[in-house]
Amino acid sequence: MLPALVGVAAMLLVTRHGAYLSPDALSYVGTARSLVDGHGYTPPPGSPPIGNFPPLYPLVLAAVGAFGPDPLTAARFVNPIAFGLTIVAVGFLARRMTGSLPLAVVAQLLVLGGVDFLMYHSAALSEPLFLLFGLLALAALARPKPRPLLVALAALLAAAACLTRYLGLAVIVAGILALAARRKWTAAAAFGVLALAPLAGWLAWVRGAEGRTTNRSAVLHGPTVDYFTRGARNASTWLFPQDLAWPWRGSLAAAVVTLIAVVAWRTRATAAGDRRPALVVAAFAAAYLAALVADRSLFDVTGRLDHRFLMPLHAAAIALAVWALRGVDLARSHVARLGLCALVGAQLVTGGLWVSDALGDPSARPGGFTAPAWSSSEAIDQVRALPATRPVYTNEVDALYFHTGRVAMPVPEKRALLTGEPNPAYDTQLAAMADGMRSGGLLVYFTAAPARTVFLPTPSELAGQLRLHQLIRDPVGVVYRMAPT
Secondary structure, eight states: OHHHHHHHHHHHHHTTTOOBBOHHHHHHHHHHHHHHTTSOSOOOTTSOOGGGSOSHHHHHHHHHHTTSSOHHHHHHHHHHHHHHHHHHHHHHHHHHHHOOHHHHHHHHHHHHHOHHHHHHHTBSOSHHHHHHHHHHHHHHHTSSSOOHHHHHHHHHHHHHHHHHOGGGHHHHHHHHHHHHHTTOHHHHHHHHHHHHHHHHHHHHHHHHHHSSSOSOOOOOOOOOHHHHHHHHHHHHTTTSOTTSOHHHHHHHHHHHHHHHHHHHHHTTTTOOSOSHHHHHHHHHHHHHHHHHHHHHHHTOTTOOOOHHHHHHHHHHHHHHHHHHTTTSOTTTOHHHHHHHHHHHHHHHHHHHHHHHHHHHOOSHHHHBTTSHHHHTOHHHHHHHTSOTTSOEEESOHHHHHHHHOOOOEEOOOSBOTTTOOBOTTHHHHHHHHHHHHHTTOEEEEETTOGGGGGGSOOHHHHHHHHTEEEEEEOSSEEEEEEOOO
């Protein structure tokens, strides 16, 4: 339990000024606030339609918020607690896969020191809850002889993972394959139906509310080699710090993986235990990666194998790595003990340095939209002081609404955010924006939130096309108005 308690304490320290708030987090928190305020399940202005994200995480924040705390404050406690429970779940899964308490502790410490785990459990995002539900479902399915009640519990946990992130479908696929591999055909069918039923009900409700189940259109744009190369670079940080140059980091990571594979092969004859729990985890990892690639290929050109989306694969890799080492006699092998101690020690040091940096960095990046730079922004103060009749345009409608309560209009997209296709109405929308700027409107372009700007015109483009001049510049953004004729 000690690693779990340390993890919770570290996250509470890092989020002492508020959980990290990204554009997706704005949607979760804003939707939860709408529920608490009695406005129904409604996303805040500037966020995607309700079907873009599953509902469970906003519902959890709203449930806590019903007792008084703001949903953003609730996120600051929900995700750190989820981190502690995830550390416990990884240890439980590793113990079930290996039968070794020392290896289970190693797995827990690797999660505790993982920078990606620390980063996203300090954010108001749904990944922590998704990872926890997924790991618990896999742990329930990892029993040698899953009983009907345990299968039902695993199905409910898989359903919860799906209602937290749609990629929870990978947990359902892994469960069905695991049960089918044991010739538990009835159990596999029942698991699939029970796990998918809540998701089907949610999508039916979304279709009734919005007339469609999703805001995404299928446009084929398969992943490039760079997509997988970047994924490999990010995955290599599971073993070595990002500050280490990529060629060295990649080579050393490949060497460690090869060493684990060789040790696993050489000790396979002495490795005890059932292999099927490892197959459950491997099936989840394969299904999850396939779902990421399929989403990138069909629905979201911005999809990437970054640390956030790779985090569940990191947890699966830790579980599979300790399973591969289960045949090593740690009591007799000094080399194995030293190697594991060095690996765990390096991870804990790296994680400790990340926590230290997060505690001491006051810039806009570590806290996202909750960073002090946003709350003291002159650009945002300028918008607060405007009369309600003055139109405001911005590249971050949701962020501006979060800080001011004002509903702004979006800067026209040159290309669609999800498909990357050119916007045929761009010139018309730009002309409408020009009319609004002539009537005294302002443009607030947030430079500290660059995630979406690749699909938008740059500030210099807009300044040239609309004859804008700068009023205010601060660490988070710039305010423009149209120059007098």
